[in-house]
Amino acid sequence: MTTRFKARLMLAILLLPGFMASNAIAQSARDYIYIVGSSTVYPFATVVAERFGRGTEFKTPKVESTGSGGGLKLFCDGIGVDFPDIANSSRAIKQSEIDACATNGISDVIEVKIGYDGIVIASANSSADMSFSRRDLFMALAKQVPGGQEGQLVDNPNRTWADVNPDLPAIRIEVLGPPPTSGTRDAFVELAMEGGCKTVPWIKALKDSDSDRFKSVCHTIREDGVFVEAGENDNLIVQKLEANPSAFGIFGFSFLDQNAEKVKGAAIDGVVPTFETIADGDYPVARPLYFYAKKAHVGVIPGLREYLREFTSERAWGEEGYLSDRGLIPMPDDERRQIAKDVRELNALSAASH
Amino acid sequence: MKDANSTRMKVEAGLQRRRRKERVFQLIGLLATAVGIVFLGVFFFSLIKQGASAFEQTHVRLDVEMSSEALAPDGELDLIYADFDGVIRSALRNLFPDVTGRGDRRELNQLVSIAAGYQVRDMLVEDPDLLGGKATIWVPTSANVDMLVKGKIDPxxxxxxxxxxxxxxxxxxxxxxxGRIETRFNTALFTNGDSREPELAGIKGALMGSVYMLLVTVALAFPIGVAAAIYLEEFAPKNRWADLIEVNINNLAAVPSIVFGLLGLAVFINWMGLPRSAPLVGGLVLSLLTLPVIIIASRAAIQAVPPSIRQAAFGLGASRMQVVFHHIMPLALPGMLTGTIIGMSRALGESAPLLMIGMVAFIVDVPGGFTDPATALPVQVFLWADSPERAFAERTSAAIIVLLGFLLLMNLTAVIIRKRMERKW
Known part of the structure; x- marks a missing residue:
């Protein structure tokens, strides 16, 4: 290697930072929409964002998957181009979050309910069809279950499904599910576990007398290896279920929908999860999905009004819209029409209503 | 004589055992190497088996009529609102005239990717005279048809x-x-940004994000790392403080990368107000991450320069500055560059710290500068691996293959630089 080459190399290395500094001058006003929030809403929001970007003169929005809580925190941090315009959420906004928003000057938040998502407990297609009640799921997965006498709790002794309910087969309980940071886990715990928990009369009575204890009894999942936290990657759970026909996995309905030749959903309280049963409200473990937008950003960030319009259009969230192809379960016609109207008129949440 | 003989017999008695020990040790070493190679082979085999098909995409030939009535009903072509998909739909309908029901039509339209309409638009942008004419074009099929033709869906x-x-x-x-179906090279994989339609998804956005980030990283980490190494080796007084700094640098090299991400979030985004998701911030965080690696490698390279060179230069009256920059630096440069490239390869493979600074995001537009929102290659792999659509599985493997190719190229550069510039003593 010649010295001349070395000299040039050194020169290039010395010049690079200067060249970059000129490039990295503070960013001007943002010309794209910035979305954060739930990983459950992410697959739907990204589809809308992409169609919106390709179909209009506006730039494609940036969608960050931060989880519902993390997203709403970023969302409520302030008003202006540095803060997100929209937060996706797999649960309704909490009063504490509305208050946090208000202290940072975000008084008008537009709530948009977009549809439903079912949570399924699925197994490989090669396994037998199963039907659980929510009580079975609670008895199988809770850390502590009611003992022989009223008011007594024992560490969950159940090893096989037959221990839980004699009608179920005597195979070892093995459930793969999301970690506590996941919105899917929150919803499963709230809808399935708590639903089963309430079938025990004395625990149900706790809800009014000692709601903290009620929560800790109903919402705590066992940690003795029966319930395996499989991370946020649902594809991985599907693969593990294929390899192990006696295991069950917990994930969103859209994954079941896309992987129907590999896994099937177990019936809960006698209802098999399908598009129709979730839309009708028959399937018990389903939750609404939302996103929240800042009214103050409409008209400031280019395209925000049009994005809201696109998301609430029939071709997106309708019965046969492109979001239903991705597994979002549409709301009834009247509800959609009402919400679309509210969004067009930019009706914000009133702080008192929540 | 007798004594000498007995010594020899003693040696010979042990000899067999010593040789056997050596053979066993060699065998263990060989086995260990073989196991390593087998694992690597399995990894590459499964990756290529999964990912190879993603470099091809099924296309279908359509005869489209770009009728003025359909595309420009008001006499003028509106590039945003014109019904380009309608042109594709009617081309499909002409192929299957007996498909009439609404549901059946919908299924028919699902054969072709939504990219087809954009393709028609792009053709018309390039050559507006095509309006009103006919054309035969190859358009990508939908991902499901692609999977079917590739045999990944069992009919x-x-x-x-x-x-x-x-x-x-x-x-x-x-x-x-x-003869209307053909698999062709998947150019979209290299020319598009991210997409939720597998047949439209590409890695160009992530690749450019990684390139911008590495540019920032090399521009900061190399000069700072080398300057720190030279100062610590050549100029700094050797005392307790120097030892403390050395221990800290070595510790820093082993700190989990997510910690640097948290630091980046607190300092660069929250305090300095730099934009989230920007390659500039990613590059800053990654340069913090690679600095210790570069400092350690550069110091080792300086230490490897024989003391005789230094003494000769001093003997001829060179100043300390002249010794360092005329004699030590040129000889240590290959080692420094190798260390830098190895540090860069580590930075290229990082995704955890990028999570904290908003670079794990869905970004369709290919970034055009250091402050545009961007992702990076490993992040793209992570996002695709988590997508429910089947066709993303093979694209995940394809993205990993490209990432590995990139790493190989960088490490190869390191080897070549070392071989060409290295001096033997």
């Missing part, structure tokens, strides 16, 4: 369990016998 299983219906399979068979 033998129950209809309810697969994403393509019986009649869709029949249509695809008919198109195949008519």
């Amino acid at each position: 033998g299983i129950d209809e309810a369990m697969r994403p393509v219906s019986n009649q869709q399979i029949r249509w695809v068979d008919q198109l195949e016998t008519e």
Whole structure:
């Protein structure tokens, strides 16, 4: 290697930072929409964002998957181009979050309910069809279950499904599910576990007398290896279920929908999860999905009004819209029409209503 | 004589055992190497087996009529609102005139990717004279048809369990016998940004994000790292403080990368107010991450320069500055560059710290500068691996292959630099 080459190399290395500094001058006003929030809403929001970007003169929005809580925190941090315009959420906004928003000057938040998502407990297609009640799921997965006498709790002794309910087969309980940071886990715990928990009369009575204890009894999942936290990657759970026909996995309905030749959903309280049963409200473990937008950003960030319009259009969230192809379960016609109207008129949440 | 003999016998008695020990040790070493190679082979084999098909994409030939009535009903072509998809739909309908029901039509339209309409638009942008004429074009099929043609969907299983219906399979068979179906090189994979439609998704956005980030990283980490190494080796007084700094640098090299991400979030984004998701911030965080690696490698390279060179230069009256920059630096440069490139390869493979600074995001537009929102290659792999659509599985493997190719190229550069510039003593 010649010295001349070395000299040039050194020169290039010395010049690079200067060249970059000129490039990295503070960013001007943002010309794209910035979305954060739930990983459950992410697959739907990204589809809308992409169609919106390709179909209009506006730039494609940036969608960050931060989880519902993390997203709403970023969302409520302030008003202006540095803060997100929209937060996706797999649960309704909490009063504490509305208050946090208000202290940072975000008084008008537009709530948009977009549809439903079912949570399924699925197994490989090669396994037998199963039907659980929510009580079975609670008895199988809770850390502590009611003992022989009223008011007594024992560490969950159940090893096989037959221990839980004699009608179920005597195979070892093995459930793969999301970690506590996941919105899917929150919803499963709230809808399935708590639903089963309430079938025990004395625990149900706790809800009014000692709601903290009620929560800790109903919402705590066992940690003795029966319930395996499989991370946020649902594809991985599907693969593990294929390899192990006696295991069950917990994930969103859209994954079941896309992987129907590999896994099937177990019936809960006698209802098999399908598009129709979730839309009708028959399937018990389903939750609404939302996103929240800042009214103050409409008209400031280019395209925000049009994005809201696109998301609430029939071709997106309708019965046969492109979001239903991705597994979002549409709301009834009247509800959609009402919400679309509210969004067009930019009706914000009133702080008192929540 | 007798004494000498007995010593020899003693040695010979042990000799066999010593040789056997050596053979056993060699065998263990060989086995260990073989196991390593087998694991690597399995990894590459499964990766290539999974990912190779993603470099091809199924296309279908359509005869489209770019009729002025459909595209420009008001006499003028509106590039945003014109019904380009309608042109594709009517081309499909002409191929299968007996498909009439609304549901059936919808299934028919699902054979072709939504990219087809954009392709028609791009053709018209390039050559507005095509309006009103006819054209034969190859357009990508939808991801499900692509999976079917590639044999990744088994047509033998129950209809309810697969994403393509019986009649869709029949249509695809008919198109195949008519010679209208062809697999071609998947250029979209290299020219597009991210997408939720697998057949449209590409890695260019992530690749450019990684390139911008590494530019920032090398521009900061190399000069700072080398300057720190030279100062610590050549100028700094050797005392307790120097030892403390050395220990800290070594510790820093082993700190989990997510910690640097948290630091970046607190300092660069929250305090300095730099934009989230920007390659500039990513590059800053990654340069913190690679600095210790570069400092350690550069110091080792300086230490490897023989003391005789230094003494000769001093002996001829060179100043300390002259010794360092005229004699030590040129000789230590290959080692420094190698260390830098190895540090860069580590930075290229990082995704955890990028999570904290907002670079794990869905970004369609290819970044054009250091402050545009961007992702990076490993992040793209992570996002695709988590996507429910089947066709993303093979694209995930394809993205990993590209990432590995990139790493190989960087490490190869390191080897070549070392070989060409290295001096033997």
